[in-house]
């Protein structure tokens with residue numbers, strides 16, 4: 001299958017490219033993104049064949065249906081990364097928390113957040129492709145806390161790839177910072193920035209946009225790629241778990257094959273929700289995708305009103321930091337799918353120039369056929385965390401935003417699958433606060449929650465506090481380039 005561009009073609013590139021090409025060079029014409037030309041059929045016939053399949057076989061066959069130009073051996077090697085999740089037979093457990101409500105837990109990988117679902121196999125493929133092409137790649141990431149650890153973890157010691165990760169010093173949880181600064185491998189560089197996540201992201205953007213920097217890299221024979229969800233190589237792995245979660249409900253007899261469900265997705269850059277959208281379009285019986293946000297509720301506004309307006313908005317720091325975002329990149333792929341490349345380019349250019357775009361009433365209605373949206377404040381989220389602890393289920397603050405969306409947006413009494421995108425251990429101070437515990441820092445919070453609720457802290461998290469710090473660089477954002485060039 002070929003991949004086409006959301007904003008049309010500038011004639012400097014091919015009209016359509018292969019999967020591997022879109023993965024290595026994710027930037028498309030006019031600042032657009034790559035998307036699959038068509039979607040395979042994942043309707044009832046397909047689903048019925050996979051009722052007894054394990055995660056990896058479902059994944060393999062589903063990826064095959066996209067006709068991607070990746071050898072079978074390499075694809076299996078990539079999928080074998082799921083063997084390192086908590087339960088190698090089922091990397092994504094789906095847990096019933098009350099009548100009609102299930103939580104699909106996407107955080108059972110090495111860094112305890114859902115980024116592992118895609119980045120673990122993605123890292124294997126990118127590195128192997130780079131080696132096959134005899135090319136050297138640099139992946140740069142700015143992180144608010146989850147992308148960084150997952151990117152470092154997947155690429156550590158992998159040939160032909162180097163990773164530089166920028167994080168806001170003081171802007172992540174202790175666990176997230178330790179996951180990065182204790183990651184030891186020659187091909188990894190972690191740099192703290194004096195400033196917030198926006199500063200880190202701006203610094204990265206200006207570096208990536210700098211001709212001089214690119215030339216300096218080219219001089220060293222290094223190419224740039226990206227491992228964030230603008231890369232379709234990540235999105236493709238985020239379609240699978242939606243299909244798997246649905247099948248789990250059928251398998252356990254909770255629903256019949258073909259019954260419709262709601263999917264409730266805590267959203268930031270909209271990669272997870274986009275995977276759900278593609279699954280729905282391909283035939284998975286989904287009534288609607290309910291988008292959960294925090295008070296950075298740009299997606300709620302868009303889906304309710306058709307207006308995407310960032311003119312008077314400032315980023316608000318919340319207790320669900322992985323969803324603190326104003327420009328949500330993957331919405332563009334939905335716009336393309338619904339309204340075509342010409343309209344998408346027009347909308348995205350208007351957003352860049354004026355800070356706002358407006359869908360027509362008809363376009364908004366079309367968007368609302370698949371999506372509804374709601375947002376959750378920190379106080380509401382804490383209350384949900386406390387409420388469900390009472391009911392026997394422990395969730396992190398991102399997952400808690402799903403409860404609000406479920407309660408406000410569910411129109412019909414059909415089952416819902418909520419996605420849990422992080423383990424409570426990554427955001428333990430917020431969970432402790434919700435429980436009314438008086439603690440300082442992650443270590444105290446982890447121990448207090450573990451003792452109170454009699455839940456274990458997983459080994460990967462526990463071990464972090466005794467590991468050696470290998471990356472201690474914290475710099476002004478003006479010094480990032482120097483640091484980078486020294487590293488390379």
Ligand SMILES: *Cc1c(COP(=O)(O)O)cnc(C)c1O
Nearest residue numbers: 146267268269270271272322421
């Ligand atoms: C990345 C992340 C999200 C947001 O996912 P998107 O695909 O960017 O919408 C939500 N929760 C957690 C914990 C995350 O790490």
